[in-house]
Amino acid sequence: MTRRRILLINGPNLNLLGKREPHIYGSTTLTDVETQARDQATRLDIELETFQSNHEGAIVDRIQQAAGWGPNAAAANEERERVSVIIINPGGLTHTSVSVRDALLGVDIPFVEIHVSNVHAREPFRHHSYFSDKATAVICGLGVYGYAAAIEFAARHLKVNR
Numbered sequence: 001m002t003r004r005r006i007l008l009i010n011g012p013n014l015n016l017l018g019k020r021e022p023h024i025y026g027s028t029t030l031t032d033v034e035t036q037a038r039d040q041a042t043r044l045d046i047e048l049e050t051f052q053s054n055h056e057g058a059i060v061d062r063i064q065q066a067a068g069w070g071p072n073a074a075a076a077n078e079e080r081e082r083v084s085v086i087i088i089n090p091g092g093l094t095h096t097s098v099s100v101r102d103a104l105l106g107v108d109i110p111f112v113e114i115h116v117s118n119v120h121a122r123e124p125f126r127h128h129s130y131f132s133d134k135a136t137a138v139i140c141g142l143g144v145y146g147y148a149a150a151i152e153f154a155a156r157h158l159k160v161n162r
């Protein structure tokens, strides 16, 4: 059986986790989050790739690549590159990005939306997401534990895609 492949995407400013507004986002760094995520994936016998970018277009390219498409996909690698599930913290793009939404819908890969903070308890502009109505699940307010919860859920409940 094909192993599940999960792609964990973090959007703008999440490279500053641990330094940025620690009263909201905590003191764990993105490197810690990604290391723990990789260890967890190994225990669950799934493949995990991580990607962080501050650039909307780079995130769109990475999502297309997850389907074996787009400018960064290696030719004839469609099967090998295809991921089963995307876990995405779009950061501020949550509240603005039609393009990232369109990319996720375009590749038709199920995704889990995650936020470290409880966006609904914050400023009103954070209450709307361009992703939540299409996400398989939405996690927010669990702190960085939300990443572990998302991986656990994806590994147990989402089928291998193709």
Ligand SMILES: O=C1C[C@@](O)(C(=O)O)C[C@@H](O)[C@@H]1O
Binding pocket: 012, 013, 014, 089, 090, 091, 092, 093, 094, 114, 115, 116, 117, 118, 119, 126
């Ligand atoms: O950058 C972020 C991080 C965030 O996605 C979170 O993880 O809580 C919440 C967003 O509103 C914010 O722009």
